[in-house]
Amino acid sequence: MDELFGRSGRLVAMAAVLWGAGVAQSVADSAGVTELDAVVVTATRVEARNFDLPVSIDALESDVIQDQTARVLVSEVLKRVPGTLVTNRGTFAQEEQIMIRGFGGRSQFGTRGIKLVADGIPASTPDGQGGPGLFDLGSAGDIEVMRGGFSALYGNHSGGVVQVFTEDGPVDPTLSMRLMAGSDGTWIAGSKFGGQFGDLNGVVDAYHSETDGYRDWSASIKDQVNAKLKYALPSGGTLSLIANSMNLPNSRDPLGLTAEQVREDPRQASEGALIYKTRRTLDNMQGGVILDQPVSDADQLRVMAYSGTRSNEQFLAVPLFSQNAITSAGGVSTYDRHFGGASLWWSHESSLAEGPLTLTLGGDYDRSTDDREGYINEYGTRGALKRNEDNSVDSWGGFVQGSWAFAPRWSLDVGLRRTQVRFDSDDHFICTTEQVTAPGTSAGTCSGSTVAISESSYNPDNSGSKTYSAWTPAFGLLFGLTPDINLYANVGKTFETPTFTELAYRPDGGSGLNLDLEPAISWHYELGAKFLLGDRTRLNLALFQIDTDNEITVATNRGGRSTYQNVPGSRRRGAELMLASEFDHGFAGHLAATYIDSVFTDSFVGCAGIPCRTTGSTLNAATVDSGNQVPGVPEFSVFGELSYAYAPWGFEGGVSVYGQDAVYVNDRNTETAAGYWLLNLRGGFTQRMGGLELSEFVRVDNVLDRDYISGVRANDANGRYYAPGAGATYLVGLTASYAF
Template identity: 40%
Template sequence: MRRFIPLLRHSSFIVAGALPVTALAQAAEAPGIERLPTVQVQAARGQRVADVDLPASISTVQLDDEVIGTLAQVSEALNGVPGLLARDRQNLAQDTQLSIRGFGARSTFGVRGVRVLVDGVPATMPDGQGQLSHASLLSAQRIEVLRGPFSALYGNSSGGVVQVWSADGAAGDPWRARVAAGSDATLSAGAQLRGQQGPLRYNLAANHFETAGWREHSRARRESFNGRLGVDVGGGQLDLVLNYLDAPDAQDPLGLTRAQVNANPRQATAVATQYNTRKSVRQGQAGLVFTRTEGAQTWRAMGYAGQRQVEQYLAIPPGPQANPLHAGGVIDLDGGYGGLDLRWAWQGDWLGRPLEAVIGANADQQTQDRRGYENFIGSDLGVRGALSRDQRDRVRNVDQFAQVNWQWAPRWSALLGLRHSTVRFRSNDDYITARNPDDSGSRDYSATTPVGGVVFHASDAWRVYASAGRGFETPTFNELGYRNDGGAGLALNLDPARSRNLELGTKWRGAGGAAFEAAVFRADTDDELAVASNTNGRSTYRNIGRTRRQGVEASLQQPLAAQLDLTLAYTYIEATVREPYATCASSGCAVPDTVVASGSRLPGVPKQQAFARLDYRPGDWQWAGEVVASSDTVVNDLASDTAAGYALLNLEAARNWRTAQGTLRAFARVDNVLDQRYVGSVIVNDGNQRYFEPGADRRYGVGLQWSWL
């Protein structure tokens, strides 16, 4: 706690900034205050609790038909969220790099340590590995980001929660067709049909995206479809959620060394073209949600199922694959997943004060056929060769949860929650030879994670809150894949990471959509999972002991005039090791041989991030400028190299022409206006010291959108 006090002093500028806001809040108690829309963060709130009344940090990004850009990646919409880092890797063979308050920063691919849901359907598997590539911004209405202790109510690997929600169709909703083009032969074309026909509400969106890529060997294409169909039935609402993604042969340019970045940041690593590194993903899923409210009670049942296929070609030379325990240079995954979620909510009074209770349970399962092949046949490289791995993996979780929100005094309310999670891993090895023994194995994990918080209603517009809770994170199947001692079988000795989380914050809502939020936070983690070795195409993991993530974040939305709006966001994070541990200092190292001292920075986490955006909307015009800034980022455990900080300027412009038949909208955007050289993302602890994924230079984009009824 002693180290928490300097942090509070460091964040005193936020408290000071809140004082004039407090005065405004007192004045804003009069009728006429404009509330921001109530959001639905399903597990951390009930049906009738506004986000401002929750002891948690929640940001909502509203998406409408005036959004400018290709709408190809979720990272396009998340720059202004404090505490969240969403990095465009200029590499569509890998998913958006996403972390919240430092959780998930070590992930080299996909989303790790952050829970992701799309229309209430999990996009994070039971083992904690997730992805965002199938989420459609074209059909989305909003993105919600939950940070802090109450993220634990979502279960395993919930260092934070990102939820993408599609709009519900209604009578009179416009249809729209949209096309955007830009630098590097980038093209995005899509259509959205949204409305109501009789009892059926619908929101259907299809999109085609392709690009030659800013870097060499980074061409990609994606076809996606997202649908939401709703109908009133049985006294409630039934929603069918569908989505499909096909992303064939997305080229992977791999990371670059420091020298390569300095010589030519647009190049691909030589082995990327030599082995034609690439990745293909195909996914389809469906979810069915039934919600019924009768009096004080609400029932909700959700079921979903999906199929996902992944084929990835890696740049592993033939030599290391001669090891009979090696899994090869081609990854072939094919599997299904699904789950059920049941919950019941009740609103009423207890001891004469408003109370809402929610109880529920969910079960999820993923079954995956994992095969590995050599990536060569004779002297031909980058082709599927002999089988070297064949196993069937299954992971499932069964969770129970409960929460109570009680306003126990006119100015005080409390939110308490509890979740129990059981996660079971099973792996059956079907590739058994004289030199490759049976690698089958299993491991069960379980945890009970309590959370709680109190809110003081200082005025109609101003809240102060405090919250605390526990969380846990199991290793994924990818992290269990290899033992760090080089032996055969899974790394079943890995323990889950367990964290203790604290948060103190304030929220204010003013007239005209003005809003201010600030929070001071700390998360102490035991048995943190980190890379033990990364050699010959194999990454192994270990529990390294204790770490700490603490910091302060703030955001402000302020109308400056009738047509002028300002948005600001700032994040400061100290992510450090609190217990020394050993790691590898060279790429050929198999046994950790160098000590990482207590106090060292965790890689992948910049200390500071800032965002500023100014929107001006005179009549049918829209003008905007934004600045996105980040401090330097350590790239490995030993902090032997860093990616320098940067500040980028982006500009937007749009014009609407309204007719009796609909609205034509033209838009343009320039990214990195000042043509800065910078590293947009890093590959943490890369064994070949190819840590850096350079960001693009000045980029241009234009587009047209036609909306009609």
């Protein structure tokens, strides 16, 4: 721990030098008041002041999320949260990758290891795979990001929880329209309507986003609608209806590049992407109902139920000769998914030994069923059937959570959760000498293959099931050193199962599910301090260590398809700093800095090629040394912004800097993506004329046109690790709203 405290001390010192003068002025002259102790619910499931919780949790409010942003990608705003990293892969086909405290870096598409929630409805499937593209930022009231051990009470994940809450409609019915245009053929058109109508409050947001993309073969279209209706019941409760639709009709995927290709032309697409027309079509619809009902002055009940459908078709760059194998699942992956679930919470407020006590009991059930098929990718068109199976995941969870102020300056938060996740797969694609359910075009062959079925060449029945379960406790202690300084410590255990995608393929190239994968178990330890420095400045500090057994890592990655394996262990040590302040004369500042040392604690045998066998007769295997860095995780990242507002002109703007250290791209640490710093500018004006409000803005990101890598594909078998980020880009926007 000496190394951790030493480096974190240098981090704090660096921040103090950068910020000291402004903070001193803010504390000395604190005439204004800003909301420094936002009310949050993610940590305790009941409303509590952020400042009074023994956990690391930050809330981004609607003005940060919606003002002078495109409102399409969470990477636009989450960089403001320490400990949190979002990589934009430059294509909607793969969605964005959220990492918290070094978890989530192995995800090859979407987000893994992080629990995603939208208005109380899971945006992660029961197995843990999530898509932040489901978050509608145009109607987001706030985003809460919780890191550390207390996220254990949300079930299957390792790193933390990201929860988005749709805003309420304004008091007066208001219609707004927005239009934006920018670099690389980007344009966005959206509208929002909301208001209060007696006992009914509602808001609906819809937009269309389209871009040619920075790189070749990266054009994408996204359509999204999000709606919330909230009815005030005569009994004092509320009944909320949530509906969300997201459609990606044809998102092209340029795939990763080698280091040499990046040097030649970072805007090019991989040759395989152009040959096999790699792309994704996705349609997701879901809805839910939430009842919040006070049962008495001391008791609150919440009931939630949801349901949805999701269809997906993805074309992968798998060579035709590889697809010809009887055991191959082909180069086109499709599924039709039905999902749903429900949860029930009960909270009770009382006292114990004259100290306030809040107790919460709850349970949840989630289910997802997939009709999954695979086909030959014949240079961008769907060919013969190669895979046909029904998959389902069921997750049950129950928890108890309590918060007790047992002494005037002390409070204790504890929780315990039991989670069970069951995977079932029913294989309908069988080609053996005894049974053929997927016959080929000629006798004795299997669909999509010219290889004759024999005793040594066959595709067996790969049906199977597996159940994972764990108890996950969390403990937190908070001490109020002064009314404006809180010190805290917490510890918690998280549990993360493989996803069905991670179980789908085996590193050795054989058929069937990779049922040897075990869940990752992590213990989180954290010390922290929260400061209110006057009325206009907030400072948060946190030190953490996370020890993980059975870390799940990428074994092989080729042509858009990945396989996974467990490794003995890893350790993440780090420090986080968040500093936010309002200065005089319209200035304000925000700083988020993270240091993390993320390493494998034991050596293991990894894959250096495909197919891979790491036990018995080894093939394409290589040793990964103890102490190697976990790929995809930078040692430091920093976001800083200085903003300025001048009310007489209706002007608001800002300059921001984002930087991160180099990241290793494979377990063996043989290559890195270089670190970088980006400078961004934004500014705009707002005019109000009665019920009409007009806002115009322009923003320029990566002003200095720096070359950088925005995302990496860990352990890519062909060395195509790198997804180059966009150069200097601009976005111009106009919003008009009218309150009736």
